[in-house]
Amino acid sequence: xxxxxxxxAEPAVxxxxxxxVGRRTTDAEGEQKDANVLVGAGLLxxxxxxxxxxxxxxxxALIVGTAEGLRWAWLQELRSHCAPGGxxxxxxxxxxxxxxxxxxxxxxxxxxxxxxxxxxxxxGAAQLLLFDLPALLRCEGG
Numbered sequence: 001x002x003x004x005x006x007x008x009a010e011p012a013v014x015x016x017x018x019x020x021v022g023r024r025t026t027d028a029e030g031e032q033k034d035a036n037v038l039v040g041a042g043l044l045x046x047x048x049x050x051x052x053x054x055x056x057x058x059x060x061a062l063i064v065g066t067a068e069g070l071r072w073a074w075l076q077e078l079r080s081h082c083a084p085g086g087x088x089x090x091x092x093x094x095x096x097x098x099x100x101x102x103x104x105x106x107x108x109x110x111x112x113x114x115x116x117x118x119x120x121x122x123x124g125a126a127q128l129l130l131f132d133l134p135a136l137l138r139c140e141g142g
Contacts, residue, residue, distance in 0.1 A: 051105055051106060051107065052064060052065035052066075052103060052104075052105065052106055053065075053106070054106045054107060054108050054115060055075070056108055056112045056133065057075075057112075058111075058112040059112065059133060059134065059137050060074055060075045060076055061073065061074055061075060061137055062074075062075055062078060063106060063115060064094075064106075065103030065104070065105070065106045065117065065119075066103070067102055068096065068098075069096060069097055069098045069099045069100075069101075069103070070096070070097040070099055070103065070106070070117065071094040071095065071096050071097070072094065072095050072097065072136070072137065073093060073094045073095070074093075077093060097131075097136065099117055099119060099129055100119075100121070100127070100129075101117075101119025101120055101121050101127045101129070102119055102120050103117050103118065103119045104118055104119060104120060105117070105118040106118075108133070112133060113132070113133050113134065114130055114131065114132065114133060115130070115131040115133050115136060116128065116129070116130055116131075117129040117130075117131065
């Protein structure tokens with residue numbers, strides 16, 4: 001679990017989830033470039049360059065920050081569900097992790113053993129949580 005836990009009341013308002021949309025643009029020199037933009041009414045105050053996704057190739061997992069906390073799934077399972085003829089990525093088994101805040105950024109350290117979560121508590125205070133990633137994924141020694 002997190003190295004710092006905080007009790008949090010249920011949110012008083014509904015918050016739309018974010019989605020990242022890829023857009024192709026043309027710059028002043030006429031070159032086409034891809035850009036990711038945030039779309040949604042309740043963007044949680046997240047800047048367009050904030051990351052709510054972390055991928056660990058070392059442990060083979062995708063970690064996502066959501067309005068409810070964190071969710072993670074094994075990459076191999078996602079890959080098999082998203083393959084032609086698969087059930088689709090939404091059929092993958094995601095594990096939910098309560099973190100006591102609304103994440104606005106997630107990141108891994110260089111050796112992918114720590115997950116940092118920057119979040120906002122119910123009262124608006126910023127929180128920084130550090131998770132031992134092998135323990136979070138229940139694969140100590142991986």
